[in-house]
Amino acid sequence: MKVLTGAQMAELDRQAIEGLGIPSLVLMENAGRAVVAELCARFPHIAQKKIVIVIGKGNNGGDGLVVARHLLDCGASVQVHALCHPKEFSPETRHQAEILQKLGFALQYSHKPKDIPKLAQALADADIIVDGIFGTGFRGAARDLAAHAIELINLSSAFVCAIDIPSGVEADTGHVLGPAVCADCTVTFELPKLGLVLYPGRQYVGELVITPIGYPRVLVDQYASKMTLVDAGWVRERLPRREPYSHKGDYGKVLVIAGSRGYTGAAALCAEAALRAGAGLVYLAVPESLLPAMEAKLTEVIKLGVPDEDGAVASSALPKIFEMLDDKDVLIVGPGLGRHPQTVKTVKQLVAQADKPLVIDADGLNALGTEAEKVLAKRTAPTVLTPHPGELSRLIATSIDEIESDRVGIARKTAQQLNSVVVLKGVPTVTATPDGEVFLNSTGNSGLASGGSGDVLTGCLGGLLAQGLDSVTASVCAVYVHGRAADLLKPSVGERGMIASDVLRALPQALREFE
Template sequence: MEIMDVKTLRSMDERAITEYGIPGILLMEAAASSLLRHINPSLSYAVILCGRGNNGGDGIALAIKLFQMGKEVDLYLLDDADKINGDASVFYQMAQNMEIPMTILKEEEDLWSFQEALGDADLIVDAVYGTGFHGEMPPFLGLVIDMVNEYQEKVMAVDVPSGLLPDQGTPSPYTVQANRTVTFEAYKKGFFSYEAMPYLGEVLLESVGIPKKLKAEMTQSTYFVTEETACALLPRRIITGHKNTYGRVLAVAGSQGFTGAAMLSVDAAVSSGSGLVVLTSFDETLGILVPRLTEVMSLPLEKLESGVRSAQAVAFGPGLGQHRDVYKMLLRTVKTLQEEKESRKTLVLDADGLRAMVGKCDLFEEMSFPVIITPHPGEMSILSGVSKEELEKNRLETAVSFAKKHGVVVVLKGYYTVVTDGERTYVNSTGSSAMAQGGMGDVLTGIIASFAGQGLHPLDAAVLGVYIHGAIGDELSQTRYTVKPSEVVENIPKYLKKLLDKTIVRERVSKADV
């Protein structure tokens, strides 16, 4: 699914009208029908607050539909009729002809009846700005929005909550706090800013009838990862496959006190389908772990280079600790990968592997092989020099900028994990706070390294790994207050089989359609 900025969305609408001959009023009518799908049929009374542009037109068109269904509707307009423009004026005239109750809000004395209506309403619809807000909220409208926000549980926003910048996700001092937002054709770029999330409520994506061909023609580089995405990326198991078919992963992980991180990462790689997984670590760490490694081979650190040469992917960092030997080990790994650059082995850097790179990010630009980094926000802040506060506001931009500058795939973890190579960007749709436990990142590293080792493009391996990791957590959280990392590992094979079955069904349906 696409994530679009306002400029692209407007261009798409204009082309639908001018090139495909779709009347603007038809798009508005379709928007109203889409909104109607998210309204309880037992609704008795709705208050619809409308601006003068297309967003207001969507609201007026919805009012007409509800009125025709016999529902009580009150329209509150923020402009005189002669200021309502474009296609919205057509629906305004229809609403007038049908004698739908309308009130123009201009003065503070107009707000008494509005306040009473808000209290009585089953539904309050915000159709003021949509994507048209530019950061300047009139003081009077600020009063109106404050009143609306007293009834957040009733509020449905049309396309974008009024007062929220759709590209940046920055809220104005007066921003509608919606219970749900019905957005059209694509997720808005700003929806994935942590600042925006308290105002959106549940986000529901709907179509207004933009032709698929036109949508496909719109140049896009940002996508929302769904199950369909994961199905398309999942590697297939061939009937003649053997362990060498599915790649070898070397994990450089674990240290005294952090043996669990190594166990979780290698077990995740095994469960994700790797043909062979090898762990190399400090002697004391291997002494603890070897008796427990039933499906994983071990390798002493002095043989690190041979392990790198034999692997298709290297997971470096989980639980290694923060002593100076880690950087030396990383340099040995990088040197060997440079020598093996023709085979395009992938390095996945996590945790202590990332900490070893602090202040040394220029080393990334010397790496001639694929690199995936998996920082949490704190690590990303240190690596990039961007404050945590700024990072929360600009997660996509920070990740893209770092990926472009250093030539790596960035997996910026968190709610709506961002995965980017600087050219294409994916926002993940899975995962929850039930997974907020130490060790979850180690599991993710193992999954991503496994898919990279199985031959997936590094960006695809990261996108698929992040989606699967979160999806398993989501499923488990349906019956658990919290989800342990080991539970995610245990459920990887079962989830991958379920995803494979769905992929096969999708392929059969696609062939039948042809």
């Protein structure tokens, strides 16, 4: 599903209204009716509910007035509190106010400090609150009466429904620079906005409901957006099929270069995850001194030893690694490799010269460091980088705070600069491509914030690459399936106690949903 910024949504509005001649009042009517339909579905006896709608002067407030009119038709007890003088209403909102006035409904104007006690009492008594203060054009911080109203909404025990976006959240970025409405659900129109998906904005959204309001499908389909919110349908269309008449050679061979003394677990998790993702054969190359531990730990993975320097991969291992790689389909480098100087040297040479699709994670990324651009420029095969913000910070010499404040922009810029697919792990995980496409993941939970989780993701990604998916599709699908495995675990093990090996064992269950 496409994702738009607030500015892009405004342009889509303009094309529908000015280009196609669809009246803005028609879209507003459809938007209000969609919110009412959602509330009626959640509250079958809505006529018995006390509902307070808080609106601002813009068209989001006009949507709120349509909501009020239709809720009145449902028999509900409705109050509308406007945080502005009626002369400040947009033309469309003024039109909706006039309709209500003709019906004998009186709006409450809470635009002066003396009006706050009346608003506070109404919100305290409400069963349902509808937030129509600010829309997708909002920027900055809510101030004065609007800020006070938002704080009062958040103090209420009522169910809160936000129209299009919670007031106080920036639609373009998800930034929250002041008070923002904490909604139980947000009914957004036509397409999700970026600020509803990115944190911190996402935590104010509650359940996200996406509903059409009358934009012609051809207009929506043709509108150019390089951002996609990944859902199960996207993944289902792209995961490779398992043919009845097939053998292990049909599903690819993965070579994993991983592990060092004290970090054998990362290597094991990654290698087994590649198998769990469906790869036909997985070979794990570790320093020779670690082979006994790997033999004891792993059954199905083929274990190989390489020259060893103090429990780490030695620089003399490079010729043997290339010999191992010769008949493999995919190379994974990094999990648990450590930062021994000889290992760092080996990684740089291997990355530059390997002519197979490559996934680089963890210490593989740390080995490249600020030389990443120079090393990766020598590659001729597809490359996927899977950093968390700390690893990306070291890779591009940018602070973690700066990365987290613009996850989409920095992931996109890095992918273009390094000519690689970049999987920026986090909430949500962002996959960016060298041509500027961005994919936002919709699965996962805080149970993934645990050591080894990234190693499982890297193995899953490599396993899907081995089965013939391109680097972008494999990355996006792996991120979704990895998060889905964590979501499936949540009811049984919870988020706090979830560990990487739990996620590894849940991968088959997650993948089974797509068979």
